[in-house]
Amino acid sequence: MNQEIVTELEKKINKDYSNIAGMVVLKDGKTRYENYFNECTAASRIHVYSVTKSMISILIGIAMDKGYIKSINQKVLDFFPDYIVKRREKTIQNVTLKDLLTMTAPYKYKFAPYTYIKYFMSDDWVKFTFDLLGGKGQIGKFRYTPLVGPDILSGILVKATGQSVFDFATENLFSPLGITVESNVIFHSAKEQRAFNKSKSISGWVADAAGVNTGGWGLTLSPVDMARIGQLCLDGGMWNGKQIVSARWIDEGTKEHSRWEKFNLSYGYLWWVENGNGYAAMGDGGNMIYVNTKKKIVVSIVSLFVPKVKDRMEFIKKYIEPIFENCV
Incomplete structure (x- = not known):
């Protein structure tokens, strides 16, 4: 990779996307770029907000593969x-x-x-x-x-599997992919929640007082963790020769099933869908797992929360894909 091009990219990040904590780019399953910003490192774990939703989607698929859930048409x-x-x-x-x-x-x-x-x-x-x-x-x-x-x-995962979401995810998704999520995180005050949202070092998944993990937010991950999730999906649910979640579930969950007409956005099963090209898990503050199925590119971006950040999809399309799409 031309170092001058990478230097210009990082100047752009520092200028216009300055809350990025880390970014990984995979092309054809190989790491083409990995770097960290804002005093973060590969060991940092950041709250990725609504990216959590797409993890729940994968876990529902695994629960269906294992027969815990019979049909998504169940009441x-x-x-x-x-x-x-x-x-x-x-x-x-x-x-x-x-x-x-x-x-x-x-x-x-x-x-x-x-x-x-x-x-x-x-x-x-x-x-x-x-x-x-x-x-x-x-x-x-x-x-x-x-x-x-x-x-x-x-709650459905807990009822169906007889396990906590944390334990089910650790056993069936995180551990097979080499992802470490250390523990449940339970808030005892608003101050603790604010600290969690700003932290660069808490590894965990938020749960309520009953021990049920959040479905729409609350998971902390690294850019490498998220890139692995993206590659898992790109490879049809396969990881190191093992079928983690069925290809059928990935295919079905990453195509359009509904649409947010106001913003002309397509939605799958807790994934944002870019019809014909790929899909993304997106979290507040600019957190993203982006998968381009045609170009075989995965981009993961972990960001420190600030309101009203610049569009990460535009950033990827304009500055990331043109650099990495022809890597061999």
């Missing part, structure tokens, strides 16, 4: 027979796993930030989310839920 309430549905609340009874995976389930709240405060104060985030599910909204209409919503899928 969500089938997994929670003890949940008491409120009178006149009929919509919730028809919500399926697929509705949750494709962000097409309705919710009762209008202003999410208000519910977030109560969410963090709750001891049981799965039940809290259940209580907001349904209402007068229409099943099948896209509604992105950045925080409240995917926790129900975490």
